[in-house]
Amino acid sequence: MDKYEHQKIEAKWQKIWDETNINKVDLKKAANPFYNLMMFPYPSAEGLHVGNVFAFVGSDVQGRYHRMNGFDVFEPIGFDAFGIHSENFALKKGTHPARMVPKNIDNFRENQLKKVGNMYDWTHEVDTTSPEYYRWTQWIFLQLYKAGYAYREKAPVNWCPSCKTVLAAEQVINGECERCSSEVTKRDMAQWFFKTTAFAQKMLDNLDWIDWSEKTKVAQRNWIGRSQGAQVVFTIDGHDESFEIFTTRPDTLFGVTYMVFSPEHPMLARIVAPEQRAAVEAYQAQVAKMTEIERQAEGKEKTGVFTGAYAINPVNGEKIPVWVSDYVLMGYGTGAIMAVPAHDQRDFEFATKFGLDIRTVISPDGQVHPLEEAYAGDGRMINSGQFDGTPYKEGIRKVTEWLAEKGLAKFQVNFRLRDWCVSRQRYWGPPIPIIYCEKCGAVPVPESDLPVRLPELENYQPDGSGDSPLKRSPEFYHTTCPECGGPAVRETDVSDNFLCSSWYFYRYPSTDFADKAFDPELTKKWLPVDLYVGGNEHAVLHLLYSRFLCMAFKEIGLVDFEEPFKRFVAHGLIVRDGAKMSKSKGNVVNPDDYIREYGADAFRVYLMFMGAYLEGGDFRDEGVRAMRAFLDRVWTNLTPGDDLQKSEPKDEETLYWLHRTIMAVGNDIQRFSYNTALARLMELLNHITKNNVRNKVVFECYLKMLSPFAPFLCEEMWRRLGHQDSVALQSWPVHVEEHTIRQTVEYVVQINGKVRAKMNLGTGLPEEEIESLVLDDERVRNWIEGKKIVKKIFVPDKLVNLVIK
């Protein structure tokens, strides 16, 4: 028998699979469609990351398993190649992204993805930077615009001084840029937004039924951040001005001792008292200079300034001072709050610092106690006029209703979610297809003029001016108005890269259509996606944006479903030797090296064996070697030969191990428990080698079950057993129930819950028979001698527990 030469075998089958298009699905005719999606990679110059391989292989195992179970599996892949990441890298290397990206894609496809051995249908590849693709990204922008889901507004937006562009709220992580970790500042700019907030409630509601990893749903619920309360109207004393505040605790309205406006609140300038104007303006200037991190630093001491103005409390007509402080955010609620220091910790700190009144209005026992901190616990209302004695929860409703009757309040739901800021002042993205005309205003580019091509600029550096580099190209910038034909200019911002990735899975089945983004018939047949496997780091980015877009599509009438992914499974993260992988630590796993040295199969098997797929794992070099040794043992033991038995094995043990394995491996794969599935296969191999099993049926079943994990090796061995067709196209083996049960089982005999004996007894014997056999056993007799049996527990085919006294 020749040696297991992985390089030869893998190259051979990769070529044959490629040439025969073994993974191509007839999308129109498929009877039993299963859309198996994985998160398409960003084609970096460094090459495929081991985390990508881990994610993709785990997804591919599902694809292969489903195909062997009768599904027509569509498993496409593509490249998310627009975006700041590519652009920054190109800038650093001094090349042009338009020249760099195709090279990277080529490397990903030919040298990496194909070698890994996933069942990709390469006839439906997608590249977001190709005009054939981004033409439709722009078209989608226009559909949203026409339907009122896209709007342009001047607003304080997140600005990354290093990337020199604005960012969406989701792309600011703890005050830092998601891409480069620079501190983000606020900047007032006119930007394009998508109305994600229009679907806040629906996105929240649907989380109750979509089949997604719980942790992903939790992250989304958190991010959407629904809170229920009341909007209450206050008036300014001596001014003809009123303003609204949002509160979740209208029951504490009698405890309001001051009001706070956010420094950005537009009403401030009109109400501030003359003698306080200088102080307020100085404070506003000071806050404006701070970064988000400085402003939100934990434990930061409260700052603020009195405005000199007074508000009137609608519940009792009291005059209360109005302050300005940066602990009130313009972007949430109404940008102004009522402060109840007795029952809100932030207000408590502020009031303590500035010597403002603290008035208890909720008490567990009806008494006022001195407070060390705000009291947020249960209790009844006190010092609250006619509401005294009302439990606070009831008070929330009653006070709101009472004010509502007078037109001073209403029940209100607030969301933390903001609209999606999609403008980017960068070069490497799809230009936003809008033209500005002095006469006609913002005019959408006619669909027939799409794509608005991204010009090949040699000088594409962002300049931090707040304008995209595209503005520096007169040929691009100046155009004519599609409506009146007069002189006009183009929008020069490009759209957020996350827009490209919010719809790529609609495009995969429809890559053959040049005249539409996605074909309605194919979309109806293949979408929503059956299974999406990916990293949870996209819980509030890609996965949220994709849901928004799908809901907008549904409203517009482009699709008839409102959730794009029927099932989403978040895989775990992998670390190396217990530590996070990072370039600076120099402990990054380069998949190419391992694939070359041990083979893609050994690498795949190891990644899936390393730990629980949904939890992540710890990558160790010895582990890869061990998996190579495992595959070597498969290779040397499951060999063809004249000595092979052709029919089902006769001995009970072999039948038991085989059928038990078939049953377990299928179950394990279905619940993504790949490490235990492989452990089962190792056990079966141990049985085969120990007992020198030489049985063709056993070998064939074995190769089928191992093939999702080690497709190359299993294909080669399958053919050597005399087959003309691929192992990947075989049916998954079916276990026979009776073979999974042995004639005897090992009973555990417990005395008072402690294991005292183990006995091999007949399977399925009645309780009485087992009992007499157990009581006959010498060990058992020794334990119960002179004692009384007070209780007997019998678990069929498993255990007997005797309780003695």
Add this chain to the structure above:
RNA sequence: GCGAGAGUGGCGGAAUCGGUAGACGCACUGGCCUUAGGAGCCAGCGGCCUCUGGUCGUAGGGGUUCGAGUCCCCUCUCUCGCACCA
């Protein structure tokens, strides 16, 4: 602070229902084979003890149960997400 998840040998990790804790693998130890081993094969491998047996043991403490890694309560530690969100 709030929310979610986790804590099991020297290590990675098993243990659908409450029913043999430590599957499978790594590392290690001994043996076989070998000119050689970073190969292969066989055996051992949680701690302790009076060692064919006993006893303790799944972060710590309590509880429910015939029986708890698993269920309940309290405490501690770690990871992730959100965080001055009114």
